[in-house]
Amino acid sequence: MSIKFKELPGPKGVPFLGSLFDVDYPNLHNQFQEYADEFGEVYRMRIGILDLAVVGHPKIIQYILKERPDGFIRMKKLDKVLRAEGVHGAFNAEGEDWRTHRKLVAKGLDIKHQQAFFDRMLISVDRLYKKWKRAAESGEVFNIQDDFMRFTTDITTSLAFGIEMNSLEEKGGSVQEHMDKIFPMLFKRINDPIQWHKLYRNKTDREFDKSLKVLDELIDQWIADGRKRLEEQPELKENPSNFLEAVLVESENGGGFSNDEVKGNLMTVLLAGEDTTAHTLTWAIYLLTKHADYQQKIQAEVDKLLQNEAKISDFNSLANYKFIEGVAYETMRLKPVAPVMLFEPLSDVVVEGYEFKKGSRILMHWRHAATKDENFSEGKRFYPERWLKESKCPVHNMDAYIPFGGGPRFCPGRNLAMLEMKLVLSMLFKNFEVEMVTPHEDIKEIMAFVMKSSDFNVRLKNRG
Numbered sequence: 001m002s003i004k005f006k007e008l009p010g011p012k013g014v015p016f017l018g019s020l021f022d023v024d025y026p027n028l029h030n031q032f033q034e035y036a037d038e039f040g041e042v043y044r045m046r047i048g049i050l051d052l053a054v055v056g057h058p059k060i061i062q063y064i065l066k067e068r069p070d071g072f073i074r075m076k077k078l079d080k081v082l083r084a085e086g087v088h089g090a091f092n093a094e095g096e097d098w099r100t101h102r103k104l105v106a107k108g109l110d111i112k113h114q115q116a117f118f119d120r121m122l123i124s125v126d127r128l129y130k131k132w133k134r135a136a137e138s139g140e141v142f143n144i145q146d147d148f149m150r151f152t153t154d155i156t157t158s159l160a161f162g163i164e165m166n167s168l169e170e171k172g173g174s175v176q177e178h179m180d181k182i183f184p185m186l187f188k189r190i191n192d193p194i195q196w197h198k199l200y201r202n203k204t205d206r207e208f209d210k211s212l213k214v215l216d217e218l219i220d221q222w223i224a225d226g227r228k229r230l231e232e233q234p235e236l237k238e239n240p241s242n243f244l245e246a247v248l249v250e251s252e253n254g255g256g257f258s259n260d261e262v263k264g265n266l267m268t269v270l271l272a273g274e275d276t277t278a279h280t281l282t283w284a285i286y287l288l289t290k291h292a293d294y295q296q297k298i299q300a301e302v303d304k305l306l307q308n309e310a311k312i313s314d315f316n317s318l319a320n321y322k323f324i325e326g327v328a329y330e331t332m333r334l335k336p337v338a339p340v341m342l343f344e345p346l347s348d349v350v351v352e353g354y355e356f357k358k359g360s361r362i363l364m365h366w367r368h369a370a371t372k373d374e375n376f377s378e379g380k381r382f383y384p385e386r387w388l389k390e391s392k393c394p395v396h397n398m399d400a401y402i403p404f405g406g407g408p409r410f411c412p413g414r415n416l417a418m419l420e421m422k423l424v425l426s427m428l429f430k431n432f433e434v435e436m437v438t439p440h441e442d443i444k445e446i447m448a449f450v451m452k453s454s455d456f457n458v459r460l461k462n463r464g
């Protein structure tokens with residue numbers, strides 16, 4: 001006998017609106033986890049008109065992720081909100097449409113392109129190095145999160161569009177400042193039971209509109225530049241040098257992409273590539289300063305591998321940075337920037353004994369399982385060594401580890417993200433000691449589409 005949706009346990013809340021008044025949106029991801037302690041791995045929660053099956057069961061999650069795009073789709077409202085703002089690309093496309101978008105995105109982000117762009121990435125790493133050198137010399141206290149955001153913006157725009165951007169050395173008015181306004185507003189609109197902005201636009205809506213317009217115009221300009229490049233250098237049609245060119249060539253070859261779809265995919269990659277990697281780097285700094293002995297362990301690795309060099313310069317050496325890799329994996333386990341995802345089944349289905357109806361809403365959260373001892377030994381402990389080959393950790397359940405999603409729609413940018421993280425963390429710890437200035441206990445998780453940290457400040461000291 002399978003368990004029906006209406007039989008699921010869950011918080012009662014008030015009639016009709018359920019837990020709407022108990023919900024604290026910036027902290028919603030933690031509320032889902034807390035309720036899981038009380039009601040288990042599958043429970044029901046009503047938030048206004050949204051009646052959710054909340055799932056933290058690793059096997060069900062894996063099933064849903066794998067059965068896409070034909071068995072499950074992302075929640076329809078997500079697509080509606082994103083499309084309304086001109087974002088239509090691999091992330092929110094479904095079915096056949098998604099298959100075409102996905103092929104393009106995967107091609108634009110493949111290892112061959114990353115290798116070709118490696119030298120460009122080193123320019124951004126060098127800018128970061130010089131900036132931090134100056135900060136260390138002056139003893140400046142600064143927000144390192146802001147630097148990470150600028151760094152990932154520069155990398156993504158260069159890799160995806162062939163645009164030479166220098167947000168790291170610009171003051172104010174950068175693309176990244178406009179992008180900062182996008183995710184929080186999208187998150188708000190996805191959660192708003194009533195789309196108030198359609199009736200009245202307040203100051204934040206107007207600022208969001210302005211930022212979106214700036215980005216829209218920029219992307220138009222980049223597309224025009226890309227078309228011109230392809231005209232002037234037809235050989236690029238055979239071998240596109242970046243993501244934008246690949247999309248344009250495909251579009252010309254009858255790939256069926258409208259101009260809006262081309263734009264939507266560019267915006268998707270820009271949004272998906274920036275915040276996720278920057279916030280993961282930020283969380284790594286939080287954890288590494290909280291567990292200071294790990295700074296020394298990273299330093300031991302970079303000192304051995306880099307010798308007298310200040311930064312990585314050889315693409316092929318990246319695979320050797322196993323400890324940093326472990327730090328990144330462990331950071332994503334404890335502080336995942338995408339801890340929840342929303343899905344809808346395309347037909348009635350029973351998974352692991354639970355019934356899910358066609359068109360119902362499933363909220364999947366996975367950190368609860370990823371921090372349980374039954375899935376990872378001493379699950380709440382920051383222990384990067386567990387990811388090393390020689391690790392003696394007896395429990396290591398990869399079904400409960402989903403920082404980049406899974407199945408056919410797993411994140412196509414994960415290799416790029418890992419590459420960026422290795423470049424930055426190796427340079428940082430080879431050259432500097434990082435001191436956290438803001439007390440760790442004052443640093444909070446904030447959910448705004450991605451799970452970011454509240455602002456914090458650090459001070460760098462040159463290593464002797």
Ligand code: HEM
Pocket residue numbers: 065090091092102105109156268269272273274276277280332337338402403404405406407408409410411412413414416417
């Ligand atoms: C630490 C960094 C990152 C994390 C944690 C992350 C995480 C994720 C997650 C959880 C998904 C949903 C996967 C699913 O539905 O199964 C996703 C999708 C996606 N990510 Fe990432 N991501 C990161 C970096 C990047 C970068 C650097 C790019 C591109 C420059 C990127 C592009 C995308 C795209 C296009 C999708 C949609 C894929 C699809 O639906 O087929 N991501 N990412």
